[in-house]
Ligand code: G
Ligand code: G
Ligand code: MN
């Protein structure tokens with residue numbers, strides 16, 4: 001109840017902030033892109049994690065204006081970094097189910113890209129398997145629209161839902177992000193190791209890029225590299241951090257136009 005009452009005011013008072021976590025190209029070792037992750041810092045209650053307020057925002061519908069703010073802020077920030085002279089990178093934004101099923105999604109994204117001046121190919125949307133399963137024809141239609149726009153789509157938390165890679169064939173997406181529960185302890189858990197290896201092989205055979213999330217150790221990184229995983233994300237490379245700290249990481253990178 002407290003959350004519900006305060007979320008709306010927090011949006012009005014501009015109390016949300018985006019953190020950014022890097023994704024690393026497994027071949028070159030440089031930053032390949034970043035994921036925007038929303039944070040809410042309350043003046044008295046401190047940091048409230050998104051796992052607590054995103055579900056409430058979903059239920060109340062506040063995820064629509066909050067989601068618009070997140071998309072716009074991420075695009076604005078990415079354009080700023082590019083204008084500051086950093087190599088243009090793809091920025092990933094998480095979309096909740098209710099956002100994805102909002103009939104105005106495609107229009108909203110077009111507007112935000114136009115207003116911020118961000119080329120569509122630098123926007124990535126992370127969606128979860130959950131919303132692919134119901135209302136399939138509608139979902140395929142939305143994904144096709146987004147693809148025509150030039151937006152990149154990835155399946156987040158892959159492996160935690162009930163869909164299989166073969167089911168993904170129907171959906172025009174470019175990448176899968178293997179859930180961190182499979183990555184963690186890959187080197188000690190042989191079933192995780194086999195699952196990750198198989199997912200990478202099968203995803204590649206379907207021309208999908210593979211991102212590993214939650215990479216925390218060099219042992220995990222080594223195995224993922226051996227299996228040909230395309231990108232790494234996790235505390236081993238960088239935690240989610242505020243824009244200024246992220247920019248310092250970008251400043252340490254070679255400029256590739
Ligand atoms: O860093 P982390 O604690 O940020 O994220 C926790 C959960 O909240 C993850 O499942 C993540 O996908 C979700 N989350 C974080 N930021 C956003 C966001 O901007 N939009 C949506 N819909 N979910 C987010
Ligand atoms: O569900 P989604 O993938 O969008 O959210 C990513 C979540 O994973 C965020 O809460 C983020 O802070 C967290 N995260 C990112 N890297 C790591 C990691 O290496 N280890 C752990 N435990 N969590 C991570
Ligand atoms: Mn994500």
Ligand code: NA
Pocket residue numbers: 156157177179180213
């Ligand atoms: Na995830």
